[in-house]
Amino acid sequence: MSSYTQFGFENTKRMYAEALKKNYALPGYNVSNMEQIQAVLSACLRTQNSVVMQISKKAYEYIGEKLIAQMVSGAILQMKEEAKKLKLKPISVALHLDHGDSYELCVSAIKNGFSSVMIDASHLSYNENVKLTKKVVNFAHKYKVTVEGELGVLAGVEDDVSATEHIYTRPEEVEDFVKKTGVDSLAIAVGTSHGAYKFKPGQEAKIRLDILKAIEKRLKNFPIVLHGASSIPQEALEKINKYGGKMESAIGIDPKQVRAAAKTAVCKVNIDSDSRITMTASLREVLSQSPEIFDPRTYLAKVREDLMKMYMKKNVEVLGCGKKAK
Ligand code: G3H
Numbered sequence: 001m002s003s004y005t006q007f008g009f010e011n012t013k014r015m016y017a018e019a020l021k022k023n024y025a026l027p028g029y030n031v032s033n034m035e036q037i038q039a040v041l042s043a044c045l046r047t048q049n050s051v052v053m054q055i056s057k058k059a060y061e062y063i064g065e066k067l068i069a070q071m072v073s074g075a076i077l078q079m080k081e082e083a084k085k086l087k088l089k090p091i092s093v094a095l096h097l098d099h100g101d102s103y104e105l106c107v108s109a110i111k112n113g114f115s116s117v118m119i120d121a122s123h124l125s126y127n128e129n130v131k132l133t134k135k136v137v138n139f140a141h142k143y144k145v146t147v148e149g150e151l152g153v154l155a156g157v158e159d160d161v162s163a164t165e166h167i168y169t170r171p172e173e174v175e176d177f178v179k180k181t182g183v184d185s186l187a188i189a190v191g192t193s194h195g196a197y198k199f200k201p202g203q204e205a206k207i208r209l210d211i212l213k214a215i216e217k218r219l220k221n222f223p224i225v226l227h228g229a230s231s232i233p234q235e236a237l238e239k240i241n242k243y244g245g246k247m248e249s250a251i252g253i254d255p256k257q258v259r260a261a262a263k264t265a266v267c268k269v270n271i272d273s274d275s276r277i278t279m280t281a282s283l284r285e286v287l288s289q290s291p292e293i294f295d296p297r298t299y300l301a302k303v304r305e306d307l308m309k310m311y312m313k314k315n316v317e318v319l320g321c322g323k324k325a326k
């Protein structure tokens with residue numbers, strides 16, 4: 001059993017309590033490679049906010065369960081060196097399993113040093129969701145690992161968002177769910193969706209702030225998590241298409257809506273697609289403009305720099321966290 005403190009991670013308790021008090025949201029950035037991890041830490045160090053470094057099941061398998069905690073831990077040591085040079089305070093980092101889909105996967109992540117896990121049993125019946133989530137919480141809390149549960153199912157691009165009221169989280173269920181499971185935070189479905197193609201062109205992408213507020217009112221000072229909140233920057237998409245890619249009509253969530261949500265009890269906003277798109281745009285551009293380059297360090301340094309800038313902008317302008325929050 002690896003204890004996450006030996007890797008330099010923190011669980012999400014203190015981070016979310018502060019986010020709740022100060023009405024901002026922390027970033028939950030999904031990563032699957034070294035450059036993303038470095039860019040996340042360099043960005044959050046510069047904006048001076050804590051961060052939840054997220055690993056999906058696919059990323060867990062892609063990187064390898066024994067490498068993840070070591071890799072993020074090494075990157076934290078490096079961030080501390082950078083902090084000294086920049087005369088900044090090192091930031092707190094949680095290593096979080098995103099969308100854990102089984103008890104076994106959550107246990108594996110905890111044994112491998114994660115400080116926070118999500119058990120996503122939102123596709124099951126309410127009672128089954130409660131049962132599985134509670135089982136994970138019982139194990140995790142023995143090791144002071146925090147747990148995120150989910151109620152409601154996020155819409156996909158194939159769904160008619162405006163007609164899928166029933167998939168939104170039902171505010172009348174949240175108190176009972178939190179009480180019965182003992183979760184430390186709750187992911188909800190209020191109109192966002194996963195991936196780059198969130199809505200069909202012409203469809204209105206709208207976060208249901210009314211549902212969010214109703215949940216906030218019932219749970220009172222309890223950390224809420226917003227998934228599927230990438231904005232899909234159109235400049236990056238244009239770059240991808242200009243330099244040989246093919247990503248048509250990808251649409252995300254208006255950053256202003258995410259900003260409004262971040263001012264509520266939403267303590268963490270999950271972002272993955274914006275990072276993928278930024279990396280792809282940057283890589284296509286640099287390889288196309290400098291076809292002679294074949295040293296990965298040359299083109300990945302540029303990708304990492306662009307990623308870092310995107311994360312900094314997101315922290316400050318969309319999530320409202322960090323010292324320079326807007
Ligand atoms: O919420 C889902 C994340 O974007 C993870 O995606 O399963 O392709 O790693 P992935």
Ligand code: 13P
Pocket residue numbers: 030098099193194195196226227228229230231270271272273274
């Ligand atoms: P995006 O696809 O909008 O980036 O959402 C990511 C997410 O919710 C990860 O859990």
Ligand code: ZN
Pocket residue numbers: 099194227228270
């Ligand atoms: Zn998600």
